[in-house]
Amino acid sequence: MIEGIDVAQLQSFFIILAQEINTPPLMKILKYLVFLILLIIIGGAIYFGTKDGSYVVQETITIPSPAEVVFDKVNDYKSWESWITWKQENPNMIFNYAEKTSGEGASFSWEGKNSGSITTTKLIPNKEILQDVVFDSPTGTSEAAMSWNFESEGDSTTVRWETRGEHSLMDKVYYAINDSGLTEKIQKLNEESLKNISQEVVADMKKYSINVDGVTQFGGGYYMYTTSVAKQQEVDGKATSMMKLVQGFVSDNNLNISGDPFILYNETDTINNTVIFSTGLPVKERVITPEGSPVVCGFMDSVSAVKVSLKGNYSHLPEALLKGMKFIEKNSHQVDSGRKIFEVYIIDSNEEPNPAKWLTEVYIPIVTSDGLTETGL
Numbered sequence: 001m002i003e004g005i006d007v008a009q010l011q012s013f014f015i016i017l018a019q020e021i022n023t024p025p026l027m028k029i030l031k032y033l034v035f036l037i038l039l040i041i042i043g044g045a046i047y048f049g050t051k052d053g054s055y056v057v058q059e060t061i062t063i064p065s066p067a068e069v070v071f072d073k074v075n076d077y078k079s080w081e082s083w084i085t086w087k088q089e090n091p092n093m094i095f096n097y098a099e100k101t102s103g104e105g106a107s108f109s110w111e112g113k114n115s116g117s118i119t120t121t122k123l124i125p126n127k128e129i130l131q132d133v134v135f136d137s138p139t140g141t142s143e144a145a146m147s148w149n150f151e152s153e154g155d156s157t158t159v160r161w162e163t164r165g166e167h168s169l170m171d172k173v174y175y176a177i178n179d180s181g182l183t184e185k186i187q188k189l190n191e192e193s194l195k196n197i198s199q200e201v202v203a204d205m206k207k208y209s210i211n212v213d214g215v216t217q218f219g220g221g222y223y224m225y226t227t228s229v230a231k232q233q234e235v236d237g238k239a240t241s242m243m244k245l246v247q248g249f250v251s252d253n254n255l256n257i258s259g260d261p262f263i264l265y266n267e268t269d270t271i272n273n274t275v276i277f278s279t280g281l282p283v284k285e286r287v288i289t290p291e292g293s294p295v296v297c298g299f300m301d302s303v304s305a306v307k308v309s310l311k312g313n314y315s316h317l318p319e320a321l322l323k324g325m326k327f328i329e330k331n332s333h334q335v336d337s338g339r340k341i342f343e344v345y346i347i348d349s350n351e352e353p354n355p356a357k358w359l360t361e362v363y364i365p366i367v368t369s370d371g372l373t374e375t376g377l
Contacts, residue, residue: 054164054165054166055163055164055165055166055183055186056162056163056164057162057163057164057183057186057187057190058160058161058162058163059160059161059187059190059191059194060158060159060160060161060194061158061159061194061195061197061198062153062156062157062158062159063156063157063158063159063197063198063201063202064155064156064202065155065156065157065201065202065205066152066155066157066353066354067126067127067150067151067152067157067353068126068353068354069157069201069204069205069353069354070150070157070159070197070201071125071126071127071129071150072354073197073200073201073204074129074148074159074197075102075103075106075120075123075129076101076102077097077101077102077106077107077108077118078097078101078102078108079200080095080108081095082196082200083193083196083197083200084193084196085189085190085192085193085196086110086114086189087110088192089189090112090113090114092112092113093110093111093112093113094110094111094112095108095109095110096108096109096110096111102120103120103123104120104121104122104123105119105120106119106120107119107120114135114136115136116133116134116135116136117133117134118131118132118133118134118146119131119132126150127149127150128147128148128149128150129147129148130145130146130147130148131145131146131147131148132144132145132146133145133146133163133165142165142166143165143166144163144164144165145163145164145165146161146162146163146164147161147162147164148160148161148162149162159194159197161190161193161194163186163190204354204356205313205354205355205356206313206355206356207312207356208310208311208312208313208316208355208356209310209311209312210308210309210310210311210312210316210319210320210323211308211309212306212307212308212323212324212327213307213308213309214306214307214327215304215305215306215307215333215366216304216305216306216307216363217302217303217304217305218300218302218303218304218305218307218363219302220299220300220301220302220303221258221259221282221283221284221299221300222258222282222283222284222285222286222287222297222298222299223259223262223280223281223282223283223297223298223299223300224246224249224250224255224280224281224283224287224295224296224297224298225246225264225278225279225280225281225295225296225297225298226242226245226246226278226279226294226295226296227266227276227277227278228242228276228277229274229275229276229277230274230275230277231273231274231275232268232273232274232275233273235263235275235277236314239263239277239279240349242279243261243279243281245279245294245295246261246279246280246281246295247261247281249293249295250281250283253287255283255284255287256283256284256285257281257282257283257284258282258283258284259281259282259344260282260344260345260346261279261280261281261344261345261348262279262280262281262282262342262343262344262345263277263278263279263280263342263343263345264277264278264279264280264300264340264342265277265340265341265342266278266340278298280298283297286299303336303339303363303365304336304365304366304367304368305339305363305364305365305366306324306327306328306333306363306364306366307324307361307362307363308320308321308323308324308327308361308362308364309359309360309361309362310358310359310360310361310362311356311357311358311359312355312356312358313355313356313358314355314358314360317343317360317362320360320362321341321362321364324362324364325364328364328366333366333367334366334367335364335365335366335367336365336366336367338365339365340365341362341363341364341365342362342363343360343361343362343363344360344361344363345358345359345360346359346360346361347359348360
């Protein structure tokens with residue numbers, strides 16, 4: 001049995017042909033033509049049926065983004081509509097989402113010139129996604145398996161997308177007649193889709209928003225801190241290692257944390273472009289540290305301040321500070337020169353790899369309504 005061909009049926013055709021030799025000439029000619037067409041069809045089916053229909057399409061791209069960010073983009077089917085090239089080629093395509101659109105068991109389907117569906121069968125967070133695909137086209141229904149692999153390389157991620165399947169007999173005939181290949185078509189679509197993902201991820205990471213929340217009261221309290229000096233453009237990098245030092249001290253000594261980490265700006269030298277700053281972590285009680293300890297305990301009094309919330313990369317902090325200062329000027333407040341500006345990291349880079357989701361609160365102390373300046377560190 002050859003795919004689509006029954007040899008017994010083929011034999012019966014020749015028996016019928018032999019029995020019809022004595023029929024009238026015109027009928028003979030017509031029947032010969034019919035049999036010839038049948039033989040051509042059978043021969044073609046044998047030819048295409050014996051051709052290898054398996055295919056593997058693999059495309060790779062390196063994206064300047066953490067693996068978690070790229071993984072989330074692929075894992076959530078609701079994002080596919082914006083970057084998958086199938087949609088761009090068929091603008092009238094309709095996407096239908098299941099109740100679950102991310103994670104194992106998630107799925108979605110589409111309708112249009114061609115229709116189909118994709119289901120996530122397995123995943124390893126930030127490492128791998130496996131999917132089953134069903135395509136419905138004029139040539140029939142076919143199935144394929146897709147896999148995604150994400151490999152971190154410093155601040156970048158290499159994404160490998162593979163599609164593996166088997167052409168049906170009609171697929172092989174259709175693409176041979178149209179002088180085109182399904183494999184080549186899938187490869188081109190996947191290549192463009194990966195480029196779209198890269199562009200979207202990079203754009204998503206650049207998103208930010210700044211909101212001046214107004215005047216608020218910051219409670220203050222005890223905190224563990226360490227202090228250093230750095231060029232302004234080097235503060236973020238140096239603060240990371242300093243904060244790890246403070247967090248390590250708090251953990252090693254089983255201290256009770258009472259708030260989010262923060263940076264306190266002690267003194268700024270605009271001439272030399274340097275900043276003396278402290279990285280701190282609030283604790284519930286006063287801590288007596290041994291002499292020479294790089295981490296010590298401080299206390300911050302309650303303070304009235306203008307609060308500015310930045311959702312996005314730390315590179316936008318100068319803009320957030322500027323907006324806070326403009327708010328102070330517009331509302332006739334007075335900056336409290338006896339207190340220090342500080343930033344509280346509500347969602348930071350240790351918790352969230354996507355900078356667009358970082359949340360930082362900037363506090364600019366102001367003089368209270370009675371004109372008194374509270375004492376600080």
